[in-house]
Amino acid sequence: MTSSTSRAKLKVITYKAGRKWAEDVQRTTGPAAKLLLAADRATVRADGSDLAFVTVTVADKDGCSSRARRTPSSSRSPAR
DSSP: OOOOOOOOEEEEEEEEEEEEEOOOOOOOOOOOEEEEEESSSOOOOOEEEEEEOOOOOOOTTOOBBBBOOOOOOOOOOOOO
């Protein structure tokens, strides 16, 4: 079975007092292909009480991700 997908782009331009004020582009994504991880800090103390927040993003092969779905989760692991 083959599937044909078409990627779309939505561009929004905001004007304030008749002048361009801001713009943003959102693209549709392809099938999930990888996980992107981003921590809120570069180092964590290995003292068993430090905390780091890691954002996990599901992306397609081009690195495009959808912000539409958010699934909160947590993990506990002893510092080593």
